Amino acid sequence: MFAEDSQAKSIAEQRVANSQSETIDEALTEPVTQDKKQGWHATKPVQKLYNFMIACRNMVYHNEFKTLSGGRSVKQGFQLRPAVVTMIDRHDTDLKQYRLTMDDWRVLQETLEFLQPFYEVTKLLEGDEATLDETQEKMHFLISHYKEQEAKHATHTAFLSAIDTSWILFNKY
Structure with missing residues (x-):
């Protein structure tokens, strides 16, 4: 997502090739109601x-x-x-x-591990004291966190879908 346009397009094409969607446009505009595209929830x-x-x-x-x-x-x-x-x-x-199974608790733990840096960065940058340099540094940290988590969860399609959804929202900032 944080790549040059040609790189982003090739990444999107690769992900679409591995999904059930027919085109990139369909993949990007699929309704949120489909289970695999709803993100964390x-x-x-x-x-x-x-x-x-x-x-x-x-x-x-x-x-x-x-x-x-x-x-x-x-x-x-x-x-x-x-x-x-x-x-x-x-x-x-x-x-x-x-009733939550052991696997359910493991997924919740992984979800927490993914989301915790966002909570911490948000708290650090709240208020009037945060500078643009600090904000940029923290944004780069979160980008690195995204990349690490994408690699870690490359085989977990539901988690990767949630990460992708989060990337799209994060990319707006």
């Missing part, structure tokens, strides 16, 4: 955790788990893993469809 563990939190917020059980509703849900869910497991076990009939 399309990963089943993230969906399960999100749906679990919604269910907990709507439950009438004596506020056992209200702390999980709110922002940064993947991080909170992962940090509260023992409580999530206990809550699902305790209310198995209501919450069993949200």
